[in-house]
Amino acid sequence: MPRCAASAASAIALKTPEPRRAHSIRGRLLGYLLLPLLLLVAAGFWIDHHTLVMPVYAAFDRSLSRTATEIAAHIEQQPDGQLKVRWPEPPGASRGFGRHPPPRLTWHGPSHRPPSPGFAAPSFAHHAPPPHFRPHETFLFRVSRADGSTIAGNADLVAAPIEHNNLGYRNADYHGTPVRAVSLRTTVAGEALLVTAAETMHWRDRVVHRLDTIIGLGDSLQLLLVLAISMLGITVALRPLRRLREQIASQSPEKLKPLPTAPIPGEVRPLVDSLNTLLMTVRDSAQSQQHFLTNAAHQLRTPLTGLKAQLEVLARENAGGPQQARIAALQGGIDRLAHTANQLLALARAEPSAHRASDFTPLALPELVGAVVSTLLDRSLVADVDLGADCQPAEVEGIHWLLHELLVNLVDNAIRHTPPGGQVTVRCGTTEGLAYLEVEDDGPGIPPDLRQRVRERFYHAGGNGQGSGLGLSIVEEIARTHRGRLLILDGSTGGARMRVEFPAAG
Amino acid sequence: MRILLVEDDSLVSDAITRGLSVEGYVVDAVATAEAAPARLAAAHYDLAIVDLGLPGMDGFDLVRRLRSEGNPLPLLIVTARDGLDDRVSALDLGADDYLTKPFALPELAARCRALIRRAGVAGSNELNVGALRIDLAGKRVLGAGGKTLDLTRREWSILECLSLHSGRVVSKDRLMQAIVGWEEEISGNAIEVHVSRLRSKLGADATVRSIRGLGYRLEDA
Numbered sequence: 064m065p066r067c068a069a070s071a072a073s074a075i076a077l078k079t080p081e082p083r084r085a086h087s088i089r090g091r092l093l094g095y096l097l098l099p100l101l102l103l104v105a106a107g108f109w110i111d112h113h114t115l116v117m118p119v120y121a122a123f124d125r126s127l128s129r130t131a132t133e134i135a136a137h138i139e140q141q142p143d144g145q146l147k148v149r150w151p152e153p154p155g156a157s158r159g160f161g162r163h164p165p166p167r168l169t170w171h172g173p174s175h176r177p178p179s180p181g182f183a184a185p186s187f188a189h190h191a192p193p194p195h196f197r198p199h200e201t202f203l204f205r206v207s208r209a210d211g212s213t214i215a216g217n218a219d220l221v222a223a224p225i226e227h228n229n230l231g232y233r234n235a236d237y238h239g240t241p242v243r244a245v246s247l248r249t250t251v252a253g254e255a256l257l258v259t260a261a262e263t264m265h266w267r268d269r270v271v272h273r274l275d276t277i278i279g280l281g282d283s284l285q286l287l288l289v290l291a292i293s294m295l296g297i298t299v300a301l302r303p304l305r306r307l308r309e310q311i312a313s314q315s316p317e318k319l320k321p322l323p324t325a326p327i328p329g330e331v332r333p334l335v336d337s338l339n340t341l342l343m344t345v346r347d348s349a350q351s352q353q354h355f356l357t358n359a360a361h362q363l364r365t366p367l368t369g370l371k372a373q374l375e376v377l378a379r380e381n382a383g384g385p386q387q388a389r390i391a392a393l394q395g396g397i398d399r400l401a402h403t404a405n406q407l408l409a410l411a412r413a414e415p416s417a418h419r420a421s422d423f424t425p426l427a428l429p430e431l432v433g434a435v436v437s438t439l440l441d442r443s444l445v446a447d448v449d450l451g452a453d454c455q456p457a458e459v460e461g462i463h464w465l466l467h468e469l470l471v472n473l474v475d476n477a478i479r480h481t482p483p484g485g486q487v488t489v490r491c492g493t494t495e496g497l498a499y500l501e502v503e504d505d506g507p508g509i510p511p512d513l514r515q516r517v518r519e520r521f522y523h524a525g526g527n528g529q530g531s532g533l534g535l536s537i538v539e540e541i542a543r544t545h546r547g548r549l550l551i552l553d554g555s556t557g558g559a560r561m562r563v564e565f566p567a568a569g
Numbered sequence: 570m571r572i573l574l575v576e577d578d579s580l581v582s583d584a585i586t587r588g589l590s591v592e593g594y595v596v597d598a599v600a601t602a603e604a605a606p607a608r609l610a611a612a613h614y615d616l617a618i619v620d621l622g623l624p625g626m627d628g629f630d631l632v633r634r635l636r637s638e639g640n641p642l643p644l645l646i647v648t649a650r651d652g653l654d655d656r657v658s659a660l661d662l663g664a665d666d667y668l669t670k671p672f673a674l675p676e677l678a679a680r681c682r683a684l685i686r687r688a689g690v691a692g693s694n695e696l697n698v699g700a701l702r703i704d705l706a707g708k709r710v711l712g713a714g715g716k717t718l719d720l721t722r723r724e725w726s727i728l729e730c731l732s733l734h735s736g737r738v739v740s741k742d743r744l745m746q747a748i749v750g751w752e753e754e755i756s757g758n759a760i761e762v763h764v765s766r767l768r769s770k771l772g773a774d775a776t777v778r779s780i781r782g783l784g785y786r787l788e789d790a
Contacts, residue, residue: 357650361622364649364670369580375674376587401671433783437738440780451781488782 088304089297096293104282111278116271123267124232124245131230131247131260134204138214140252148206148215203237203244203261208254222246222259235261243267303328307335319346356411363404371397406533409468410520413540418462423545426461428491428500429454435470436489439478447483450474455492457499459565461545466500469541472534473502473561480506480559498567504558514551538563570685573617574598575605575631576647577624581670585618588674589681602626606634614642615685618677621648621659629662636663643684647672683736698735699775699789705729712774723748724767727760731777731787740784 139149205216221244223233229248234241244261303326310322321339324332374397378390432452443450459466470489477487485505492499509517516522518539521532535549538561542549547565554560572589576582577600586596597612599605602623609617617635621628632644646659649670659667665684668677686696694706700713708725710718720728730747731739744760764785768777776788 361649365578365581365622368647368649368671369578369584371671372581372584372588372674372677376584376591379588379591405671433738433740436780436783437786440738440786449781451783453782 089294089301092297093290093293097290100286100289104286107282107285108279111282112275115278116274119270119274120267123270124243127243127260127262128230128232128245128247130202131204131245131258134206134260135247135249135251135256135258138206138249138251138256138258146206146214146251146254146256201240201242201263203242205259207257207259209257214256216259220244220259220261222257225257234264237261300328303331307331311338314342319343319349352411356408360408363408364401367397367401367404371401403533406472406537409472410533410537410540413465413468413537413544418465418544422462423460424463425458426463426466428457428459428498431463431466431470432489432491432500435467435474438471439474442475443478443487446478446481448478448481449484449486450478451486451488453488453490455490457491457493457567459498459545459547459567461565465541465544469538469563470500470502472538473500473563476534477502477504477506477559477561480504482506485558493567496567497564499562499564501560501562503554503560505554505556506558508554508557508559509551517551518549535561570615571595571597571613572681573605573608573614575600575602575617575623575628576620577601577622578620581620584674585677589678592678592681594681602628602631605631609635609640609642615688616643616645616681618645618647618681619664621646621650629659632659632662632664641688643688645677645680645684647677679736696732696735698732698787700773701732701771701775703728703732705733712772718770720767720770721763723763724770727763727767728771728787731785735787738780738784738786742784744785 134148137148138146141147203217203220205218205220205222206214207222208214217237220237221235223231223235223244223246225231225246225248231246233244235244236242241264242261243264244259246257246259249256249258307322307327314320319342321342322335324335324339327335371394374390374394378387378394381387381390432454436450436452440450474487474489481487481504487502487504490499490501490503518535520536539549542563542565545565547563550562550564552560552562570593572594574582574585574589574596576585576598579600582598582600586598589596597608597614599608602619603626605617605619608614619628619631623631628646628648632646635642635644644664644666646664646667647670648659648667665687666680668680694704696703696705702711702715704710708729710720710725710728712718726748727744730744741757741760744764745755745757748760748763749755764777764779771777778786778788780786
């Protein structure tokens with residue numbers, strides 16, 4: 064049977080597994096964007112740091128070197144030939160500073176006060192702070208000779224190596240406090256001197272830190288903005304894909320339409336084209352399956368009708384004749400063949416994907432029970448089975464001929480398995496929001512361990528060779544088409560109670 | 570009684586012709602729908618049996634054409650197709666009954682009988698069920714041997730309703746509606762009482778069968 068085509072159709076429409084979220088295009092795009100963006104921000108930060116922060120750092124250094132120059136300018140030779148640093152008057156009469164900014168010479172914290180006895184500078188610690196005064200900054204200096212002996216200042220301040228322009232800078236450590244030091248090579252009264260000035264780095268650290276923070280914040284904000292815009296862009300750009308997904312999901316397997324290609328972006332177009340090719344293949348095979356069934360039905364049933372009718376005529380003409388038994392055997396065979404052919408066709412037609420939502424109409428189950436019982440009444444009379452009904456109001460959304468087929472199969476099964484003189488009762492009603500159809504018989508019942516096997520195709524319960532072994536498969540298939548299920552239960556008198564439950568209509 | 574059979578499969582056509590001939594019908598068989606109208610014009614037929622799947626013009630077209638011409642001939646459709654759609658459209662087009670292949674000859678014969686009888690009722694107002702002759706216009710019923718059965722009005726109404734649907738199950742509700750004009754207040758038990766009295770009056774001429782939970786069916790004895 065070409066069931067695969069319809070199954071493929073139903074697989075597309077019904078059974079698409081939820082793809083893992085890790086593979087979402089949005090996630091991948093963001094992933095691919097995020098790493099380069101982070102690298103870009105890091106590079107930007109590095110460049111900003113070097114173009115904006117380093118010059119600030121250099122300005123601090125230059126300011127420190129000017130202070131060193133200032134100190135060098137105040138080294139004088141005493142009358143006794145000794146060199147000494149002579150500090151100018153307090154800033155009120157600050158002639159000595161000339162065009163240069165006043166040196167930031169302030170002592171804070173007595174612990175930093177160098178113990179050198181020759182140190183003559185402390186007096187300026189009491190000066191009023193100059194305009195450039197930076198609180199909490201500690202200033203150190205040392206004037207030394209080429210041989211390393213200290214003339215003035217902090218003797219344990221280590222000089223920086225001279226690099227060019229007679230100047231040298233270094234980061235040093237002064238009694239555990241990191242300082243920035245500048246050394247200036249100069250000559251006073253013919254003697255080579257090294258003037259070293261140093262300051263603690265609180266202020267410049269703060270300034271640099273603040274600048275770095277501002278730059279970092281700005282760059283991060285930029286990154287976030289870019290990401291947000293990217294997200295928005297990706298969402299907008301992926302909208303056609305979402306529309307496509309909705310269009311595919313809304314397709315019904317028996318009425319597949321090509322997906323529209325007009326508003327689809329070029330990148331998605333090949334996907335849509337392939338999907339359309341696939342959809343049309345599936346639709347064609349579903350249609351050809353239905354055509355096949357229609358043709359098979361006709362090609363099987365017509366000769367069967369002819370054979371059956373011819374045998375009946377033959378049987379009548381030979382009534383009481385020598386061939387009667389053989390003709391009866393032939394008739395039995397033809398009847399079984401006809402029954403099986405009918406059941407196979409019904410099974411193929413019951414395929415859930417072969418029906419449209421519009422095929423389902425509200426049906427009153429009591430009417431269905433009445434029609435089916437009427438159809439099978441003569442058969443039950445022949446089998447000497449008391450066929451009856453017990454109907455309560457119930458309604459389902461269903462396909463009339465399929466439900467008719469379902470109930471015919473259940474009742475037919477029950478009649479086959481009920482001994483002469485027995486009873487078959489067809490019931491319908493509603494319990495707990497579920498509409499049900501039920502057929503109970505007086506037969507031997509179905510043992511619990513066989514209840515799964517009897518649902519299998521071509522399984523024969525009684526082995527009387529009459530049934531096609533497809534009846535319950537048809538019932539199950541039709542129940543599934545109606546979102547119902549088949550229950551095999553115990554009858555009140557030990558027989559089988561076959562119950563099909565449906566979601567109630569409305 | 571003369572029947573026109575429109576069926577292209579010779580095996581089926583031959584068997585139906587033989588089977589219905591045994592039942593006393595004269596059967597003329599044609600293999601195409603195109604050939605049918607000429608035959609119908611040439612002779613009087615009581616029924617046409619039309620196969621839906623015919624080469625060329627199909628059974629639907631023939632039914633549509635006959636009905637559009639106002640031909641009242643009873644039409645029985647036989648088809649190898651199943652499904653409600655075909656059934657509904659065939660009946661909507663004006664066919665009187667519908668039989669799915671493969672069928673048993675006795676069933677076909679029974680349907681033919683019922684259709685011809687129904688068509689006859691429209692003209693004569695007289696029904697035959699088993700040994701009963703039911704005169705719908707005179708509201709009386711003759712049993713075997715031609716003697717008039719003495720029925721109450723309620724029993725007559727029940728028999729009338731059952732005989733108009735003879736061979737089919739008639740629900741208790743429907744029977745109640747049929748006699749409610751005679752007696753405004755009626756219970757389910759009352760129906761059973763009337764039916765059982767009717768049954769004893771009919772005797773062996775015809776059977777009123779009780780169908781548990783559904784209703785009653787009038788059958789040939």
